[in-house]
Amino acid sequence: MQNKYENNPKKFWQTINLLLHPDKATTPEPTTSNQSAFANPEDAMRHGGLQYHRDDATVERYRRAHRNDMxxxxxxxxxxxxxxxxxxxxxxxxxxxxxFFIFRIVHTVAYLFALRAPIRSVAYSIAQLPCFSMALQILTAVINYC
Structure with missing residues (x-):
């Protein structure tokens, strides 16, 4: 039996990447609630008062990881x-x-769990190699077409 993604790996990996994205979109909320820290006064008032309106390092780390992934x-x-x-x-x-998929996961895990500094930057750099390679091949195809 043939794998339905055999002829189109792009769809498979794009689906996996998009599945990662909504997961991180929902993680700051439970972290915010568990830490009793809310980013805006409206949420703080709804959950006990303005004393809970503060920045929390864990919440900010999740937010930065999510933004970096996007x-x-x-x-x-x-x-x-x-x-x-x-x-x-x-x-x-x-x-x-x-x-790209594997090293973005490594980068995100390194970001969320504050792993040693070279792990995150190496994972980022390796994940960018396929982007540069694809961009170069796209540019080469455009130049050859013209």
Whole structure:
């Protein structure tokens, strides 16, 4: 039996990346409630008063991780979509998508759990390699087309 993603790895990895995104979108709320720290006065008033209106390091860490993922995943999805339209080698496309996916997860975990500094920056750098490779192949295809 053939895997339905065998001929289109882009859809599989994009789906996985999008599944990660909503998960992080909901994590600051439970963290905020557990820490009794709310980012705006309206939420603080609803949950006990203005004394709970404060910044919390854990909540801010989750928010920054979520924002960082949005800033990196959406451009990758855009590049991946255009790259897939070029009809690339399927093995090479799978490697691009898999490397990005794995190292974005490593980066997010390193961000959320405050792991040693080189882990996060190395994971970020490696995750950017497929983006640069796809962008270069897209530019090469455009130049060859013109």
């Amino acid at each position: 800033e990196n995943i959406f451009p990758f999805l855009f590049l991946g979509a255009i790259y897939s339209l070029l009809g690339p080698n399927l093995l090479l496309a799978r490697i691009h998508f898999l490397v």
